[in-house]
Amino acid sequence: SKPVMEGKGVLFKIFADIDVFDIEINEKDPDKFVAIVKALEPTFGGINLEDIKAPECFYIENELKKHCKIPVMHDDQHGTAIISAAALLNALELQKKKIDKAKIVVNGAGAAAMACINLYISVGARPENFMVFDINGILHHGRTDIPHIKKHICVDAKYAHYTLEHAMKNADVFVGLSVGNVLSQDMIRSMNKNPVVFAMANPDPEITYPEAVAVRKDLIMATGRSDYPNQVNNVLGFPYIFRGALDVRATSINEAMKLAAVKALAELTRLPVPDIVTLAYNQKQMAFGSDYIIPKPIDPRLLATVAPAVARAAIESGVARKLITDWDAYESELNSRIGLENQLSRALGAKARQNPKRVVFADAENIKILKTAQLALEENIGYPILLGNENKIRKIAADNSIDLEGIPIIDPKTDSSEEKRKQFGELFFAKRQRKGVNRYEAIKLMKERNHFGCMMVETGEADCMISGLSRNYPDTIRPALQIIGMEEGVNKIAGMYLVFTKKGPLFLADTTVNFNPTAEELAAITLLVAKEVRQLNIIPRIAMLSYSNFGSSNSPESNLVREARAIVKKKDPTLICDGEMQGILAFNKEILKENYPFTELIQGEINTLIFPNLAAGNIAYNLLQELGGFDSIGPILLGIKKPVHVLQLGSTIRSIFNMTMIAVIDAQSKTKTDTREFVKKSKWWKRKAIQK
Structure with missing residues (x-):
C-alpha cells in the first residue's frame, strides 16, 4: 500500500494544501492496530484510514471515532459513498425519479457498498427498496451469515432464490462495487425506463460503458474510470472534507458533514462549468446532463465549495472547536492556498498529454531549456529535440544532473548535418529565390538553429518549435515567416x-x-x-x-x-x-x-x-x-501556419514549460502527423517515464 498512500498524500497537498504523512502499520490484530493509531493522535490533525478490509475496517473506524478527538475517516468506505450519492441525486433528477421510490440493486456488500447504501438512505432512499448481493447471493433474512450491520437491508426470505438477473428486472438503479463483467446487456435491457447504472468496479466495471449505452439510450451511467463519462473519483471528496474539518478543528467527521459534502457536490454540478475544466478535458461544451452528473476533479471551485459546506456543518452540528464568522474571507483564503495558475497549468498539461508532439528547442545550449526538455519528456507532454553543440549541451546536463537519455541532439553546424542542411537549404532557396536569397546563402543559413528548426517543422520532422530565449523577438519570428508562412487568409500575425x-x-x-x-x-x-x-x-x-x-x-x-x-x-x-x-x-x-x-x-x-x-x-x-x-x-x-512560439528573454523554467504545453496543444490542431506512431518506430524518446 506504500505507493497508494504516497500518491494519496500528494493529492491531499495538490487539491487542498494539506500536509500528509503516510504511515504503514504492520499489524493484523484490530485492537492492537487501534491502539497504535490512537497513540499517534497528539501528533496529527486528522486520520485518513486506507486499504483496510471488511469487516475489520468497520470495527477499527468505530473504535477510533470513539476514542479520538480528531477527524477519522475510512476513505475507501465514505469517499465512494459521498461522491456516488451526489451523482445519484443528480442522475435521478435528470431521469425525473424520486429517490424514495427508486428500486435499487447493489452488487457487492463490502465496506464501500455498505457505506454507499447507508448514505443513500440518509439522502432519502428507503431500506425496503434495496436488493443487495454478496458473493453468496442475495442478502435475505433467512441467511445466518449476515452480520448485524447489514440486517436493515436484507429482503424477505421468500426472495432467497433471486439472482442478479431477477433483481435487475424493472430496477431503477444499479450500483456495482464488486467485480468486472457481471452485468449482461440483457440485464440492462430489463431495467425500468430511464435507468441509472453505477458500475464502479475497477479496473473493469460490472459492464462497460459502450456495452450499456448500446442497448439503452435512456441510460445514465457512471463508472470508476476516467475514460468514460461521470467518473466516481474519491479525489472529489477526501481533500475537501478534511480541509473543512481541519479548518474548524472538528473532533470528528459526522453524518451532517458527509451530507453537506454530498449536497455541495450535487449543486456545484448544476452550475456553469468554468473554462479551465473544458480546456483540461478537451471538450467544447460541458453542462449538467447525462454525461455530466458529478464535477470533474480539476474543477477549481471544489475547494471553496465543499470545504466551507463541511466546515459549516461541523459548526452547526456541534463538533467544531473553532468558529468561522467571515465566510467570504475563508473562501478567498481557500482559493489562495492552491493558486489558480497551478490549476491552469494542470489543465494545459492534461490537454497536452492527450496527444504529445515533437518539440524542437532551438536554444538548447541553456540550462533552463535542458531542464524543460527533461520535464517535458518525464511529464509526457511532448518529445523534445535539442538543437545546438552536443558537447556543450552534454556538459551543461552533466554539471547540473539533467537526464537527457533518449532525447535527440542535433547540431546543424556539424559535418553529420551537412546532407540535411543541403536538403533544407534547397527547400529554402525554392521559397526565397526571387526575394534576394541565392542557393549558397540558403544552404549556409541552415547552420543557424532558428532556420534549421523552422525547416524541421515545415518538413514534418518536428511538430512545433520553441525559441527566443537568447535572441530578440524579430530574429526569431523572421525565419518562421520566411519558411513556414502565415495561415491561409491571414495577412498579419x-x-x-x-x-x-x-x-x-x-x-x-x-x-x-x-x-x-x-x-x-x-x-x-x-x-x-x-x-x-x-x-x-x-x-x-x-x-x-x-x-x-x-x-x-x-x-x-x-x-x-x-x-x-x-x-x-x-x-x-x-x-x-x-x-x-x-x-x-x-x-x-x-x-x-x-x-x-x-x-x-x-x-x-x-x-x-x-x-x-x-x-x-x-x-x-x-x-x-x-x-x-x-x-x-x-x-x-x-x-503562423505551423506552431512556432517565442520565449521572452530571461524566461523562467516554469514559463518555458508552460509555453511548451501551449506549443503542443497548438500542434495538436495544426499538424496531421501521427506522432505516437512515429515515436513508436523511432529509436528516440525511449524512457521508462513515458512507457507506462
Whole structure:
C-alpha cells in the first residue's frame, strides 16, 4: 500500500494544501492496530484510514471515532459513498425519479457498498427498496451469515432464490462495487425506463460503458474510470472534507458533514462549468446532463465549495472547536492556498498529454531549456529535440544532473548535418529565390538553429518549435515567416498573452507585434485570438477596449475600434464580442448591466481583451503582471501556419514549460502527423517515464 498512500498524500497537498504523512502499520490484530493509531493522535490533525478490509475496517473506524478527538475517516468506505450519492441525486433528477421510490440493486456488500447504501438512505432512499448481493447471493433474512450491520437491508426470505438477473428486472438503479463483467446487456435491457447504472468496479466495471449505452439510450451511467463519462473519483471528496474539518478543528467527521459534502457536490454540478475544466478535458461544451452528473476533479471551485459546506456543518452540528464568522474571507483564503495558475497549468498539461508532439528547442545550449526538455519528456507532454553543440549541451546536463537519455541532439553546424542542411537549404532557396536569397546563402543559413528548426517543422520532422530565449523577438519570428508562412487568409500575425487571474484565464492581444492596426487589421487580430481561445476549448467572450463606451466619443480612435467590432460580427456573427468599451466595464458587471443592458457581454465572464494598439496592450499586460502579481504564458504567436512560439528573454523554467504545453496543444490542431506512431518506430524518446 506504500505507493497508494504516497500518491494519496500528494493529492491531499495538490487539491487542498494539506500536509500528509503516510504511515504503514504492520499489524493484523484490530485492537492492537487501534491502539497504535490512537497513540499517534497528539501528533496529527486528522486520520485518513486506507486499504483496510471488511469487516475489520468497520470495527477499527468505530473504535477510533470513539476514542479520538480528531477527524477519522475510512476513505475507501465514505469517499465512494459521498461522491456516488451526489451523482445519484443528480442522475435521478435528470431521469425525473424520486429517490424514495427508486428500486435499487447493489452488487457487492463490502465496506464501500455498505457505506454507499447507508448514505443513500440518509439522502432519502428507503431500506425496503434495496436488493443487495454478496458473493453468496442475495442478502435475505433467512441467511445466518449476515452480520448485524447489514440486517436493515436484507429482503424477505421468500426472495432467497433471486439472482442478479431477477433483481435487475424493472430496477431503477444499479450500483456495482464488486467485480468486472457481471452485468449482461440483457440485464440492462430489463431495467425500468430511464435507468441509472453505477458500475464502479475497477479496473473493469460490472459492464462497460459502450456495452450499456448500446442497448439503452435512456441510460445514465457512471463508472470508476476516467475514460468514460461521470467518473466516481474519491479525489472529489477526501481533500475537501478534511480541509473543512481541519479548518474548524472538528473532533470528528459526522453524518451532517458527509451530507453537506454530498449536497455541495450535487449543486456545484448544476452550475456553469468554468473554462479551465473544458480546456483540461478537451471538450467544447460541458453542462449538467447525462454525461455530466458529478464535477470533474480539476474543477477549481471544489475547494471553496465543499470545504466551507463541511466546515459549516461541523459548526452547526456541534463538533467544531473553532468558529468561522467571515465566510467570504475563508473562501478567498481557500482559493489562495492552491493558486489558480497551478490549476491552469494542470489543465494545459492534461490537454497536452492527450496527444504529445515533437518539440524542437532551438536554444538548447541553456540550462533552463535542458531542464524543460527533461520535464517535458518525464511529464509526457511532448518529445523534445535539442538543437545546438552536443558537447556543450552534454556538459551543461552533466554539471547540473539533467537526464537527457533518449532525447535527440542535433547540431546543424556539424559535418553529420551537412546532407540535411543541403536538403533544407534547397527547400529554402525554392521559397526565397526571387526575394534576394541565392542557393549558397540558403544552404549556409541552415547552420543557424532558428532556420534549421523552422525547416524541421515545415518538413514534418518536428511538430512545433520553441525559441527566443537568447535572441530578440524579430530574429526569431523572421525565419518562421520566411519558411513556414502565415495561415491561409491571414495577412498579419499577432501576439497574445494568457494571464492567470483569480477569475480564470484572461487572454490579451495584441501585445507584441502590431503597432497601430487599422480597423480591418484589428478585426483580423480579434478573429485570430478567438480561434486560439476556441482551440483551448474555451468559449471566447471578447471586450474590444477603448477610452469610450459604445459610441460615447466620435474620435478616430474610438471609431476605429467600433468599426473593427462591426467587421468581426459580420465575419463571425456567433462570436460573443462587443465594444468599444472602457476596461472597467469588462470587469464590473453591475455597471455594464445597469448602463448598457443591450450588450451580449452581460452574460458570462469576459475572458478576452482586445486593445486598440500595441502601446495599450503592452502597457496593460505589464501592469497586470507587476501590480496584480499574476503569472502568464506568452507571447503566444498567432497566425503562423505551423506552431512556432517565442520565449521572452530571461524566461523562467516554469514559463518555458508552460509555453511548451501551449506549443503542443497548438500542434495538436495544426499538424496531421501521427506522432505516437512515429515515436513508436523511432529509436528516440525511449524512457521508462513515458512507457507506462
